[in-house]
Amino acid sequence: MKKYKVSAISYLNTAPFAYGLKHSPVFNKIELLYDYPAECARKLSSNQVDLSLLPVGALSDFSSFDIVSNYCIGSIGKVRSVALMSNSNINDIKRIYLDYQSRTSVILVKILCQNVWNITPDFIPLKPSDNYKLLKEYEAIVLIGDRVFDAENHFAYVVDLSNEWFNAYGLPFVFAVWATTKRLPKELIEELNKGLKLGVNSIEKAVDEFSPLSISREAAITYLKQNISYTLDDEKFKAIKLFQTLSAKLN
Numbered sequence: 392m393k394k395y396k397v398s399a400i401s402y403l404n405t406a407p408f409a410y411g412l413k414h415s416p417v418f419n420k421i422e423l424l425y426d427y428p429a430e431c432a433r434k435l436s437s438n439q440v441d442l443s444l445l446p447v448g449a450l451s452d453f454s455s456f457d458i459v460s461n462y463c464i465g466s467i468g469k470v471r472s473v474a475l476m477s478n479s480n481i482n483d484i485k486r487i488y489l490d491y492q493s494r495t496s497v498i499l500v501k502i503l504c505q506n507v508w509n510i511t512p513d514f515i516p517l518k519p520s521d522n523y524k525l526l527k528e529y530e531a532i533v534l535i536g537d538r539v540f541d542a543e544n545h546f547a548y549v550v551d552l553s554n555e556w557f558n559a560y561g562l563p564f565v566f567a568v569w570a571t572t573k574r575l576p577k578e579l580i581e582e583l584n585k586g587l588k589l590g591v592n593s594i595e596k597a598v599d600e601f602s603p604l605s606i607s608r609e610a611a612i613t614y615l616k617q618n619i620s621y622t623l624d625d626e627k628f629k630a631i632k633l634f635q636t637l638s639a640k641l642n
């Protein structure tokens with residue numbers, strides 16, 4: 392039987408989903424791939440996979456798609472793992488390096504610069520080989536995922552982008568949704584969602600299976616339970632809409 396290819400995010404925040412899928416009947420029908428978010432988007436748009444945990448910032452790449460789950464990678468207030476880091480105050484930042492792994496947070500930071508902080512820095516893509524420890528004064532970096540757990544210790548200023556969004560708009564934030572460009576069987580989608588549900592209810596076990604874990608087991612559990620919000624509810628759909636409206640208005 393042909394297996395459906397699924398591109399999931401390789402970070403700790405997706406560990407519960409991966410755990411749930413691996414320990415459910417749906418795992419016989421899928422091949423689970425682990426990619427960084429920008430790759431999840433690229434693989435879906437180039438037809439290399441059937442389903443992705445798709446960064447919301449990449450939704451505009453697709454003329455049509457279906458969101459197939461009421462689970463997502465979201466947050467309500469502080470997310471911890473999506474940060475603007477620098478050694479100078481926000482108002483003094485002249486240049487922001489943008490994580491090549493991200494499609495959503497690199498847009499979110501531009502929305503915040505334009506609408507909330509009122510600053511106009513230059514934006515420069517960060518290369519995989521760049522070393523964030525060499526950042527100059529007046530420069531900042533947006534990083535996402537587990538690398539933030541180490542990087543945040545090297546900077547005087549760490550701004551949580553999801554928290555800034557929450558304070559400005561009073562809404563949760565959605566980083567990625569389960570999306571497809573194909574017509575997938577209803578039964579597969581149902582089984583997928585059962586797997587995702589199992590995962591969201593098995594956070595401790597998901598952490599124990601995830602490696603390498605770059606923070607303590609307790610910190611990982613707290614992060615997944617308190618910072619990541621997995622349900623895609625009406626408020627989160629509102630947030631996606633606002634994000635899309637504001638990104639269309641970027642200079």
Ligand SMILES: C=C(O[C@@H]1C=C(C(=O)O)C=C[C@H]1O)C(=O)O
Nearest residue numbers: 428446472493494495496536566
């Ligand atoms: C919460 C996070 O959100 C991530 C950020 C994304 C992006 O910026 O494109 C996409 C998916 C999420 O994994 C994180 O990476 O820590």
